[in-house]
Amino acid sequence: xxxxxxxxxxxxxxxxxxxxxxxxxxxxxxxxxxxxxxxxxxxxxxxxxxxxxxxxxxxxxxxxxxxxxxxxxxxxxxxxxxxxxxxxxxxxxxxxxxxxxxxxxxxxxxxxxxxxxxxxxxxxxxxxxxxxxxxxxxxxxxxxxxxxxxxxxxxxxxxxxxxxxxxxxxxxxxxxxxxxxxxxxxxxxxxxxxxxxxxxxxxxxxxxxxxxxxxxxxxxxxxxxxxxxxxxxxxxxxxxxxxxxxxxxxxxxxxxxxxxxxxxxxxxxxxxxxxxxxxxxxxxxxxxxxxx
Amino acid sequence: xxxxxxxxxxxxxxxxxxxxxxxxxxxxxxxxxxxxxxxxxxxxxxxxxxxxxxxxxxxxxxxxxxxxxxxxxxxxxxxxxxxxxxxxxxxxxxxxxxxxxxxxxxxxxxxxxxxxxxxxxxxxxxxxxxxxxxxxxxxxxxxxxxxxxxxxxxxxxxxxxxxxxxxxxxxxxxxxxxxxxxxxxxxxxxxxxxxxxxxxxxxxxxxxxxxxxxxxxxxxxxxxxxxxxxxxxxxxxxxxxxxxxxxxxxxxxxxxxxxxxxxxxxxxxxxxxxxxxxxxxxxxxxxxxxxxxxxxxxxxxxxxxxxxxxxxxxxxxxxxxxxxxxxxxxxxxxxxxxxxxxxxxxxxxxxxxxxxxxxxxxxxxxxxxxxxxxxxxxxxxxxxxx
Numbered sequence: 169x170x171x172x173x174x175x176x177x178x179x180x181x182x183x184x185x186x187x188x189x190x191x192x193x194x195x196x197x198x199x200x201x202x203x204x205x206x207x208x209x210x211x212x213x214x215x216x217x218x219x220x221x222x223x224x225x226x227x228x229x230x231x232x233x234x235x236x237x238x239x240x241x242x243x244x245x246x247x248x249x250x251x252x253x254x255x256x257x258x259x260x261x262x263x264x265x266x267x268x269x270x271x272x273x274x275x276x277x278x279x280x281x282x283x284x285x286x287x288x289x290x291x292x293x294x295x296x297x298x299x300x301x302x303x304x305x306x307x308x309x310x311x312x313x314x315x316x317x318x319x320x321x322x323x324x325x326x327x328x329x330x331x332x333x334x335x336x337x338x339x340x341x342x343x344x345x346x347x348x349x350x351x352x353x354x355x356x357x358x359x360x361x362x363x364x365x366x367x368x369x370x371x372x373x374x375x376x377x378x379x380x381x382x383x384x385x386x387x388x389x390x391x392x393x394x395x396x397x398x399x400x401x402x403x404x405x406x407x408x409x410x411x412x413x414x415x416x417x418x419x420x421x422x423x424x425x426x427x428x429x430x431x432x433x434x435x436x437x438x439x440x441x442x443x444x445x446x447x448x449x450x451x452x453x454x455x456x457x458x459x460x
Numbered sequence: 461x462x463x464x465x466x467x468x469x470x471x472x473x474x475x476x477x478x479x480x481x482x483x484x485x486x487x488x489x490x491x492x493x494x495x496x497x498x499x500x501x502x503x504x505x506x507x508x509x510x511x512x513x514x515x516x517x518x519x520x521x522x523x524x525x526x527x528x529x530x531x532x533x534x535x536x537x538x539x540x541x542x543x544x545x546x547x548x549x550x551x552x553x554x555x556x557x558x559x560x561x562x563x564x565x566x567x568x569x570x571x572x573x574x575x576x577x578x579x580x581x582x583x584x585x586x587x588x589x590x591x592x593x594x595x596x597x598x599x600x601x602x603x604x605x606x607x608x609x610x611x612x613x614x615x616x617x618x619x620x621x622x623x624x625x626x627x628x629x630x631x632x633x634x635x636x637x638x639x640x641x642x643x644x645x646x647x648x649x650x651x652x653x654x655x656x657x658x659x660x661x662x663x664x665x666x667x668x669x670x671x672x673x674x675x676x677x678x679x680x681x682x683x684x685x686x687x688x689x690x691x692x693x694x695x696x697x698x699x700x701x702x703x704x705x706x707x708x709x710x711x712x713x714x715x716x717x718x719x720x721x722x723x724x725x726x727x728x729x730x731x732x733x734x735x736x737x738x739x740x741x742x743x744x745x746x747x748x749x750x751x752x753x754x755x756x757x758x759x760x761x762x763x764x765x766x767x768x769x770x771x772x773x774x775x776x777x778x779x780x781x782x783x784x785x786x787x788x789x790x791x792x793x794x795x796x797x798x799x800x801x802x803x804x805x806x807x808x809x810x811x812x813x814x815x816x817x818x819x820x821x822x823x824x825x826x827x828x829x830x831x832x833x834x835x836x837x838x839x840x841x842x843x844x845x846x
């Protein structure tokens with residue numbers, strides 16, 4: 169049972185990680201919390217659901233939904249953050265602005281899709297189970313884990329080895345200095361939003377597939393956990409977000425398996441509290457994105 | 461001359477007097493007739509609070525549909541309220557307890573003769589005391605937790621309480637499959653699902669079925685794999701699910717994937733066509749104890765099912781049936797002259813109506829006296845467990 173439960177924790181943590189990476193990336197670059205991230209996560213899941221419902225092959229629907237989420241992220245930046253950035257509005261105004269956009273997106277989604285949980289059309293994905301030793305895996309679980317790992321590796325490579333990654337890190341370190349060095353700061357920020365929102369959107373699509381359920385409220389269920397993960401990992405650290413997410417997924421699962429399901433959240437957040445008492449800057453400290 | 465003129469004047473006066481009296485009498489008669497007509501067509505406003513949106517929308521929508529059908533049936537005469545003009549003012553509480561309280565306060569002040577609802581037991585425990593304090597009679601149609609009718613002297617419910625349905629369900633399963641062990645998973649932050657757990661645990665103990673594992677979750681959870689993997693390790697014969705539809709769908713879907721090979725049993729929360737629609741093949745074989753069986757061939761029910769399917773494109777669930785049964789009871793009482801909250805309270809104590817749920821009356825504790833059914837999902841439909 170232990171191996172199966174660790175497997176359950178890793179699957180859950182991988183999706184948390186995708187979601188939290190987007191949060192961490194935006195915070196690392198702009199020093200703002202984008203609370204519309206959960207609304208984009210939900211929107212991408214609905215876009216994938218609508219495309220799958222229209223007969224688009226699942227893999228294509230996932231890719232299109234992730235791209236759409238990225239584009240929504242750019243739109244979000246243009247509408248909610250760029251005007252405030254131009255006016256040097258500080259960090260609180262963008263936070264409120266992102267909450268406003270999140271509420272608007274939720275309202276639109278509710279009007280289009282209703283309030284109920286909605287499953288993907290039957291036959292959209294294989295429900296077969298694989299048995300590897302004592303570990304039981306669904307085909308969807310493997311797909312979700314594979315996509316999550318691939319996207320996180322891609323993010324890490326982009327940040328470390330590409331000129332875009334260098335631009336993002338430069339803007340994260342000092343926006344004015346980056347501009348003086350000839351970096352197009354606004355373009356870099358827009359691309360950061362694209363990547364962050366695509367990651368969040370991927371998490372939404374994958375969790376929708378994993379549990380065969382998409383709803384307007386699904387973002388609210390993961391939002392607080394995403395915030396807790398980036399604090400635990402170290403604000404703005406993408407590596408910290410991944411490690412924090414996997415830790416949360418495993419602690420949640422193992423606390424249910426070996427202590428009590430009734431204390432799951434209390435134990436998970438208790439562990440986070442202990443880590444933060446020992447390392448107030450989180451597991452990977454502050455600003456490590458800039459050195460990523 | 462004068463005499464003749466006076467005589468004519470006198471005759472004229474007396475005729476005028478007769479006409480005047482006749483006119484007054486006619487006027488009074490007309491006025492009385494008019495008053496009589498007003499009395500016969502007295503408006504009876506029924507305040508309905510239902511979770512048409514939010515997490516309990518699956519139930520609230522069914523209730524809203526049922527009142528829309530009842531309104532139509534009152535117009536066409538399929539429901540007979542006599543000369544009373546019954547209207548259902550359905551308000552959406554959005555699965556939000558604060559909104560339930562606000563709506564309840566509004567209904568205590570706007571002339572409602574009866575409050576029907578709210579959808580969930582937890583909401584009722586907040587709202588009912590407000591209506592009781594204002595002297596408003598309550599007819600609950602979907603509150604199944606313990607103690608609802610003891611919240612006030614005029615609180616009734618036509619939904620069978622879980623403590624009425626669950627023991628029959630467990631007795632039927634014990635006789636059919638003779639299970640020795642069971643595991644229970646339930647939501648520990650919801651009054652209804654907590655009640656389900658307590659009543660199932662008691663009923664299982666009465667049939668000497670050992671509970672080998674108890675797991676909990678929170679409303680809105682989507683990942684139950686950790687709990688179900690643990691349950692699979694305990695190898696129970698039965699898996700009892702105390703959940704509302706959204707969570708129940710995911711639990712039964714993930715149970716098989718987690719390796720749980722047990723008969724799955726649920727309470728009222730699973731008794732909805734939406735459960736089968738969303739859970740698909742995972743719902744096959746799930747047993748549900750319920751107050752309503754849509755396949756009941758009685759003419760009252762068959763007509764209701766046919767009209768409901770025609771109007772809404774889906775079979776009515778228990779929540780729709782219980783709401784419609786409330787409308788049938790209300791129509792009968794209004795027909796018999798009930799227009800005030802006090803009259804509804806006294807009428808409900810003695811009413812006997814043939815409803816879509818079967819013969820319905822209320823016992824001394826104001827709970828429904830009606831038959832219950834044990835159903836199993838087979839080929840995508842609820843059928844009676846034989």
